[in-house]
Structure formats: structure tokens, C-alpha cells
Amino acid sequence: MPPPTWPETGLIIDRDVPIPMRNGEILRATIHRPAVDHPVPALLLRLPYNKEIAQSYVYGSPAWYARLGYAVVVQDTRGCFASEGEFYPLRHDDTDGFDTVEWCAAQPFCNGKVGTYGFSYSGINQLLAASERPPHLTAITPGFAPSELYDGWMYVGGAFALSAQAHWAVVLGPGAAERHADSAALARVRDAHLSVGKWHPTLALQDLPLLSDDLFPFFADYLNHPSRDGFWSDWDLEARYFRIETPALHIGGWYDTFVPDTIQNYERLAQMGRAEQRLLIGPWYHFPWTATVGDIDYGEEALNSVNEYALAWFDAHLKDDRRRLDSLPPVRIFLLGESRWLDLDAWPPPNEPRPFYLHSTGSAYLLTGEGALDSTPPADEPPDFFIYDPHDPVPSLGGRSGYDPQTTPMGPVDQRLVEQRNDVLLFTSQPLSEPLRLIGHVHARIWAATTAVDTDFTVKLCDVHPDGRSINLCEGILRGRYRESRESEQLLEPHRVYEFPIDLGVTAATIAAGHRLRVQVSSSNYPTFDRNSNSGGVIARDGAMQLVPATQAVFHDARYPSHLVLPVAAP
Numbered sequence: 281m282p283p284p285t286w287p288e289t290g291l292i293i294d295r296d297v298p299i300p301m302r303n304g305e306i307l308r309a310t311i312h313r314p315a316v317d318h319p320v321p322a323l324l325l326r327l328p329y330n331k332e333i334a335q336s337y338v339y340g341s342p343a344w345y346a347r348l349g350y351a352v353v354v355q356d357t358r359g360c361f362a363s364e365g366e367f368y369p370l371r372h373d374d375t376d377g378f379d380t381v382e383w384c385a386a387q388p389f390c391n392g393k394v395g396t397y398g399f400s401y402s403g404i405n406q407l408l409a410a411s412e413r414p415p416h417l418t419a420i421t422p423g424f425a426p427s428e429l430y431d432g433w434m435y436v437g438g439a440f441a442l443s444a445q446a447h448w449a450v451v452l453g454p455g456a457a458e459r460h461a462d463s464a465a466l467a468r469v470r471d472a473h474l475s476v477g478k479w480h481p482t483l484a485l486q487d488l489p490l491l492s493d494d495l496f497p498f499f500a501d502y503l504n505h506p507s508r509d510g511f512w513s514d515w516d517l518e519a520r521y522f523r524i525e526t527p528a529l530h531i532g533g534w535y536d537t538f539v540p541d542t543i544q545n546y547e548r549l550a551q552m553g554r555a556e557q558r559l560l561i562g563p564w565y566h567f568p569w570t571a572t573v574g575d576i577d578y579g580e581e582a583l584n585s586v587n588e589y590a591l592a593w594f595d596a597h598l599k600d601d602r603r604r605l606d607s608l609p610p611v612r613i614f615l616l617g618e619s620r621w622l623d624l625d626a627w628p629p630p631n632e633p634r635p636f637y638l639h640s641t642g643s644a645y646l647l648t649g650e651g652a653l654d655s656t657p658p659a660d661e662p663p664d665f666f667i668y669d670p671h672d673p674v675p676s677l678g679g680r681s682g683y684d685p686q687t688t689p690m691g692p693v694d695q696r697l698v699e700q701r702n703d704v705l706l707f708t709s710q711p712l713s714e715p716l717r718l719i720g721h722v723h724a725r726i727w728a729a730t731t732a733v734d735t736d737f738t739v740k741l742c743d744v745h746p747d748g749r750s751i752n753l754c755e756g757i758l759r760g761r762y763r764e765s766r767e768s769e770q771l772l773e774p775h776r777v778y779e780f781p782i783d784l785g786v787t788a789a790t791i792a793a794g795h796r797l798r799v800q801v802s803s804s805n806y807p808t809f810d811r812n813s814n815s816g817g818v819i820a821r822d823g824a825m826q827l828v829p830a831t832q833a834v835f836h837d838a839r840y841p842s843h844l845v846l847p848v849a850a851p
Contacts, residue, residue, distance in 0.1 A: 290315050291346050291814035296362050299355065301372075301379050309380075310334075311389075312342040319391040321418075321598035322351045322384040326377060326608045328360040328367060330455060333397055336639065338569050339589045348591065351389045355380055358407070361455055368498055370405065370429060370515050375658045377409025385416035392416055393525075396568050397590060399423030399531065400538070400566065400683070404517060410528070411520035415715040417595035421590050423531035424566055426540040429515035429750050430508045431766055434711065437782065438463040438507070438762030438810040439736060440485060440728070440820070444537055444682025447695075449490035456495040465495055475688040480780060482809045482824035503820040508766040521548045522656050527556040529593045531586055533564030534616060534779075535573055537680040540785040542718040543627060551628070559611045559627055560589055561788070565690040566683045574678050574691025576751065578619045591704055613719075616692075616753070617743065617790035627721040631847040636709070638836040639844060640664055640797065644705040646696075651707040653799055657841050663833040666703045666802070668735060673804035673811040674698055678752050679740075680785070681808035687807055695742055695750040695800065705801040705834060708744060720847025721783035721815045723787065726801060727840030729778065732761045733771045733816035734832035736809070737780045740800040741844065743791050750798055756784040757809050761816075772814050777833075777840060784844075790851075799844055801834055 294311040301307060310331050314320060323345055325334060331354040334342050342352035344362040360368030381394045392414050396406045403425025410420055419671055427434045434441060436630030453469030470564055472489035480486055505511040511521070528549060532542035539561065550557040563570060563578045589612075592604035609623035628838070630688045636653050638644075642662040644651025651664070685691055698704055726741040740755040758780050761769040772778065792799060804811050813822035814830045836842045 284467040285838060289343070289347070291343055299380055299383050301358075301376055301618050305364040306356065307355055307358060307364065307376065307380065309353050310342070310356040311351060311353050312346040313389050314346055314349060318334070319389055320349050320351050321393040321395065321594070322353055322387070322390040322595065323456070324359050324378060324380060324384055324394055324396045324585055325352070325354045325402060326356045326373070327398055327402045328452065328455070330361050331443065337698065338399065338567050338584065338586070339397065340426070344587075350594070351664045353380070353384050356371050361459065367456070369401070370408065370471075370563055373405035374408040374412050374432045377436065378403055378768055381409060381414040381417045393418040395419045395594050395598050396420070397421045397423070399425070402592050407517055407524065407528075408778060410526040411517070411523040413523060413525065415417060418755060419527045419591060421529045422542075422804065423533060423546065423586070424533065424538050425530070425542055425545060426537050426538045427517045427544050430512040431536065432541045434502050435506065435766075436809065437757040438684060438759030438766060439757045439812070440503070442485070442807045442810045443477055443538070443676065445499065445502075445527060446490065447683045447688050449493070449496055450476055452501065453490060453495060460495070465493070468493060475685070477807050478690070481669060481806055482827060484574060484594065484823040485810055485820040489825070490759045506818075506820065508764070517545070518548070521552065523824070525554045527597055527598045529558045530586075532561045532571065532592075533566070533788060534561060535563070535565040535678075535680055537566060538627075539680070539823075540783075543786055544629060544747045558593070559613070560586065562615045563616060565680070568713045572687070576692045581620055584615060602776065604819075604822070605735070613788050615788055617792060622788070629849055630845065631663045631720045631849040634848045635843045636797065637705045637841055638801070638834070640707070644707055645702055646699045646706055647775065649708070651705060653707040653709040653797055657838070658836045659838055661837045663835045664705050665829055665831060665833050666705060667829060668703055668778045668803035668814070669829040670811045670813055671829075673806035674701060674738075674802050676805050676808040678807055679755050679805070679808055680756070692753075694749045695740070695752055696748065699800065703802055703809050707799045707801070709797040710745075712791055714793050716741065716797070717851050718753075718791065718846050719788045719849040721786050723845045723846065724784060724843070725780040726780045726782060727777055727835040727844070728758070728780055729833045729835070730772060730830050731774050731811050732814035732828055733774060734810040734812060735772070735814050735830050735832065736760065736803050737782065737832075738800075738805045739782045739844070740805075741784055741787070742798040742800065743789065744798045746794050746797040753789050754787045755805065756782040759807060760784045761811060777835060803830070803832055
């Protein structure tokens, strides 16, 4: 083992440092700190993905922060790599986070001020720890963080977030297999990595690789609780907002699966006014945070600026030096379509919720070009029909599916391949005479009927370029049985018209003059979300024999005026 001091760099590196938790189990950390004779602030990163890597694929390395005057403590969370205990996502991260913060503050190298950083899992575990109110937790930077485990993470609109969870299992798999010294499990993980997103839709969820593996018993729990019942309450951050009094810099990306929750975390905590809250949203997907996202190169303006903003934040709160932070805006968002940053005093900026209505004479397909979108409410129009066959769901192209663009559909991607399908309805505006700026939440209200007792409806908002490229901005899904409540199921009555309120999340984009808006309506987006079997049974168990094709009708008339509500902001 190399010596702890690295003379040429002025750093001290301590590995596998034991940190006791209140139940007696030991979690281990690697600590990078400057070789100085006085205490310094501590930065803490807690993660299940190996402390030796430290999420350095998006953040500066621990040594980078250490050279800037911080002691950086990177800890394997409970049951992961060098730490004791059993891993069950987020089950102990609130109290383990508290105990680790207070341990850091008590060390001779620390001046008593502790900040936290990290994204995704390491974003929400910061907020959960903050809800326990550790006395020495001074500032946090939750990145790309959800607000709960159920809605927006495991499930979206009642549909299982399949691609995201399958890839997450692949990420967790090697560490779990190595911890159990299980070479057969490691081989299964490697095989599963090659198959992510390539499953045949007739395969039941419970039979998919890794989701049914003994390495991850929690996935069986998640699949066995498709409703938002009491099982999920332990991980409900929203119920803990009132306990959080720590200054927070919230970080996200427009093509991240968690961006609606990240913004909600900021909004709710800012409304409480108990501590300084700031928001930074780039054009990025979950990772990497690069200028090229999907099919779009946003230019040098879009390069990863998180380290610089986070350093200014920590210098202000842990070193009492606000010079750089005070030169930055409270809210900084990247404006899609203009490829530039927009500085705001708060989120959201003033906007006008404006309805855009669906129109057609019953043939809203690409080849007809008949489907229209405008601000005029519909009058007497026939519905559009399509057949949703769960044996052949609409393939996902881009979007906010999860964690890695190499294995899961992510980002802004030309939609024309799926727009050629007859099970995707298209409603397109006329070319815009002037730019249209959209900043805020996007909602859809779709009136529809089906021949099945359960089905999904999906909506996607796109920016259509003059050359024909149709680039997705945001999307949503709603499982029919959860149209009224995520807490309890209520199956559909075939042929009856229902309203489907579909949340498309958030965006910030300028649709240029000459471009058009387009809305896609369908019943599947696979494998971003699991396909609905339409059987009305337990979808996780439904395989090939339970799949039921359904005829869908989408209405847009005076009684059932299907439309999107777009957040139109001033130019």
C-alpha cells in the first residue's frame, strides 16, 4: 500500500478509513486532504458505486477539491464495496448520512464545517441526510436528484421505468457480485449488460435479466408494489421538506429523468425560505454532462460548468468567501434552441399557460400530414383511431429514460423513424412566424377510449426543423388504471371516454421562427417504459399469452378538447 502522504502533490490520502454507524456497523471511506497543519472544511460524497471512482466521470476528482483546500471524504454506502451491512437502496442513508457528517466534523483535519456533493443516488441521499438535521452540515449540492423512490424514479405515470432500472442493475451488479465472491453472478451481470434494451416485449418484467436476480431482492419488492402504497413512504422526500434547513445548490439537466423532481426540490425548499437555495440546469442527460447531447451539439456554452459553480458555492458557505458566488445568478438554466445560458432570479420565470389543441378529420398520421396543432379550440371533429399491439410497442427514441446513452434511450433525437408508424398520431402546427419561448411545466389533457380494460397513453412534444428533423423536448405517460390516483388502481370500462391528464415534465426551449411544434400521441414508449399488456392483470407477471391488442380512439372536439398546456414565456 502506498504511503498516505504524496509529497509531490501536497496531499494526504487515507484509504479504507473506518467510520462507525449508530448500529455498530462500519462504513469505510477514502479521504483526500491537503497536507497542512490547520483544519479545513470537509466535503462528503456517499455512494454505492465504489468510493475509489468517486463519480469523477462528471465531477472534479477528490484530489482536485483537496488541492483547493478541502478534506474530501468519499464513502462506500452501507453494504457496498468495503462497507459493512446489507445494501437496500436509501433504507439507511438518512441516518448513515447524519452519522458520517458528524464523524467528519469531529476529525482533527476538519474545522467543523461539512458540505456534501454527488448526483443521482448521491443527490437524494444528501437531501435525506439533511432532513435529519446534522448540526455540522453546512451546505449541500444535490445533483440530478429525485424527490422520492416511487413516482419519477421506479415508476412514471404508473408505468415502470424499465430502461433506467435495468441499466441501474447493470451498474450495481459488478460490485454486488464481487462482494459476494460470486463469479457466476458476475457473468450474469456482464451478459445482462449486453442485452439492456434488447428484450422482446413478450417477456414478462419479472423474468428480465437482473430484475429477478438474487443480487437485487429490492427489485422484486418494487415490482410487487406497482401502486404508490405504504411500502414507498420511507423514501418520500416530499414529506420531509419541512425538516430541511440546509443551503442547497440543486443541479440537473433537461434530458435527465429526474429533472422535474430536481426543480421541485428547489421550488419547495425555496418557498419555505429557511436557507439559500440555488438552481443550475444544463442541457445534459443523466451523464455525461457534455456539449453534445443526443443528436444536438449545443456548443462550448454547454460544457460542464458544475465544478466551478459548486466550488463557488462551497467557498461561500464553508469558507465564508462569497465573492464568486455573488457574481452568479440564483437560477441559471440552459435555453434549448438558442444554445445559451439564461440567468434568472427565481424559477419559473413569468409565463402564460397557453393551450394548443389537437385537430384532424380522423387521419392524423405522418403520410397524410393532416393532424394539426393550434390555439383554436376544436368544434365538430371525428376522433383518430389506432391499434396498440403490446407485441410490437413503439420503440423509444431519445428522451429521459435514465442513466447511460450507450445502453438506454436518452437525449434529443430525430423522431422521424417512429413518426412513420401508424400507431403514432401526429399533430403539427404551421411554421411559426416568430420565435416561441417555452419555459416551465408542460401538461397534456387527452380524452381517449380503448377496447381494453387497461392501457397506456403517451405524449411527446417535439420541435420540427425546416429540414424535417423532429427533435423531442419532453414526454410523458399515464397508465390507465392510475388515471385518478397512483395510490390505488381502477380499471377502465372499454369504449368509455376518459380524460387522461399526462405530465410531460419541464423544459426551457425557444422554438425558432420557421420551425413547427409537433405532438405525438401513442400508447407505448418501449423500453423507456414497460409495455402495458392491456389485460388488466399484474403487468410485471404478464408474458406473451396475456398480451391483448387494443383499438384506441383519441378525441378532439368541443366536448373532448384534447390539448397541451405550454408555458409561454416572454422573449
